Amino acid sequence: MSPRWNWDFEEKKRAAREPATTPPLPAPRPQPPDPRARFRRRRLGAAAAFLLILVLVIVALTSSHGDGSTSTAGTRVPSAALRPPTVSELQRDENGVDSVLAYTPFVKEGAPRGRDVALTFDDGPGPYTPQVLDVLEREHAPATFFVIGQEIHDFGTSTEREVRDGFVIGDHTENHPMMAHLSAHDQHEQLFEQAARIELLGGHRPRLFRPPYGSFNATTFRLLHQMRMLMVLWSVDTDDYEQPGVDTIVRRGLEGAKPGAIILLHDAGGNREQTVAALPKLIHALRARGLRLVSVPRLLADDPPLHGQPLPTSLAGD
């Protein structure tokens, strides 16, 4: 749009819209000064000013909304939806992970003390990740992304955006294998390569790990201990990757949603239109229950998991 409002253009548009009903305007002819005409001109001027303000407001709203669509093209105007964490927030998150690691190598939910819940997204980055980020930023909703290293090659712009906008990034391996089927060496490669990629993008070295397919063994725990990483499972599974319908994803997300819940969603690995559509509904419904959306490290710091939980066995049945 041109910076100056083109009244002729608007007049033409109006004439084009109402060709049959609007009679042609009579040619202007010289008239003596008329106070009523001056009043009409003033009234017209006021109406025009109001219209201009209205148009500016609409343009402003549309362009902030359009932030999302432009982001898919990778030319996003920075939004103020979220911001990078401060040093003290980062330290709190690190301390939260450390204090939990001191007594357990895994977490599947926080203790139900407060009102925190954590949204987590697996398998990205992918083609739908920008839309997921658009929703989260519009809703000012923190989240944790468990990223696959090799997907950064094609969709790394989204991972950079996650870093820049203060989302927490966890390790979901380099290329999504069943960890329990791999040698210790190969498991280490899977963990290490992904973590290195995140650091290369300017992110912090991941402290959280989510096993693909829920597959892990004693070797996985040994490696995680060496790398000071915490295994993050989940307490609520939406199975959104099955594309069961938007309402079903929302319902499943809400079913187990209670203080301390860790909710599993996917921003990649297939068509995620339903996840994108379900996300605002899920966020609104969680908040309507008085729950507060936080990152996983924040959940750990606020409501660390209960002590004495038995080590889980692989959820992949291997």
Ligand code: NI
């Ligand atoms: Ni996965």
